[in-house]
Amino acid sequence: MLADDSEFEFSDPNWAENNYLSSALIDAGYERGQRADLERMGSREVDEVPHGDPVREAPSDESEYLDPDTLVFTESPSEDVEGRYEEDFEAVFDRIRxxxxKEVEYSRVDSYAASVEAMRSERAHIANFSTGATAFAVNLAGAVPFAVGxxxxxxxxxxxxxxxRAEAHDIxxxxxxxxxxxxxxxxxxxxNSGHQAPSALFDQKFDVTPGEDxxxxxxxxxxxxxRGIAAGDYDAGPICSTCLKDxxxxxxxLDFDDFxxxxASNPFPNGPITYRYNLHPDIVEGIKAAWLDSDFSGTDYAARTDYTEFLPIEYRRHWYDIVTIQGYNDVQYEQGALSE
Known part of the structure; x- marks a missing residue:
């Protein structure tokens, strides 16, 4: 079933009959979706979030506003771009200032749980969560997703x-x-792509239930x-496409021809930029402007991520598939359900 790279068609890979070396997919840019996919997500008619709570409204009592002297930004391990550093964000931080x-401080964490807890405890005010952890951040930490790159x-x-592995002819x-x-x-x-989505989609599309089959x-x-697949520690597994590329x-x-x-699934949205729901409205307005009204072309941030602009999103629409998958898996939005 291993097809030649030249046989790959972006619009119709025909997975029922074809396997491809990852080099064919990466060369075609298939690791990402397109603007049209993002627009389609945003135009869906969604009255309410299908699982868990909607984003929290800003407090009606001004005494509950959070107005810190320094805004703390954090990010967790991501299905977006891995291994970013503080200096990569300077162009963004300058715009927030x-x-x-306000001054901006960078705080890196090494787990999904730590990033959600940082915002829940008000030790972080702005965050770039992973796709799968976003619903936990909304439900547990008062995160308001508003932009994706x-x-x-x-x-x-x-x-x-x-x-x-490329030579795994029996898979x-x-x-x-x-x-x-x-x-x-x-x-x-x-x-999301490393566990929640395959737990639902492998079951739905192949009648293969992880944890049972x-x-x-x-x-x-x-x-x-x-790396484990390449080394032979594992035979296979679901991997975020952009993380494989990185x-x-x-x-x-490693080489793309090793895999x-x-x-492959339809595209998912990358991890969003979020702010804590009770930040002072003037700060929220500035944070949104910094991300949504900026062109980051030519900056270290764009060089590292290739994100030159950010577009607005709505959690209930753009995260509909993610939350539906988590509902299918009976995910409970509790701190203990997040990986440490």
Whole structure:
């Protein structure tokens, strides 16, 4: 079933009959969705959030407004771009300072749970959450998602790649994940493409239920899953497409031809920019302007992420698929359900 790279068609990969080396997908830009996908998500008729709570409204009592001298920004491990550093954000932080008159402090955390707890406890005021952890942040920490990045070529988001080694000729479909002696890795429990989405979509589309038809081995992250597959520690697993790209490009011992993709999902939105619901309205206005009214072309931030602009989103519309998947999996929005 392994097709030549030249046979890949972006609009119709025909996964029922084809596998592809990841090089074919990356060369075609298939690791991301397109602006049209984002617009389609935003135009959906959604009256209410299908699972969990909607975003919190700003307090009606002005005494409850949060007005810190320094705004703290945090981000967690992401299905967006991994391994970012404080200096990568300077262009963004400069714009926040201009719009709010506040200093900005960068606080990096190393887990989904820590990022949500930072905003819940008001130790973080602005955050870039991962896609899967966003619903936890909304329900537990009062996060208000308002923007996602768009790349210079109009691409956005990421896909779930069901991935194995190129030479794994006996693994040609997600169906084969359920075979005996096949070791499958998932990233982390709250990760969208690394666990939540495959738990729902593999069941719906292939009648393969993770945790029942195969043992789930949590690797601790997408890059760990990719490296584990390459090293033979795992035979296959679901990997965030952009994380696979970042991992291979950042590791000289890996090559895109080392990996074979046997199925890919439709695009998901990348992790959003959020603010805490009770920030003073003047600060919120400045934060939104800093992200939504800026062109980051030519900055270190754009060079690192390829995000030159940010577009507005609505949680109930753009996160509808994510929250529906989590509802299907009976996810409870509790701190203990987040990976430490």
């Amino acid at each position: 201009e719009e709010t008159g 768009l790349a210079s070529d109009g691409a956005f988001g990421y896909r779930l790649f069901a991935t194995t 040609q479909s997600v169906d084969d994940f359920a075979r005996e002696n096949v070791t499958i890795a998932h990233a982390e429990e709250s990760s 195969y043992e789930v081995n949590f690797s601790g992250g997408h890059s760990n899953t990719a 991992t291979v490009e950042g590791d000289s011992s 074979k993709v046997v199925w």
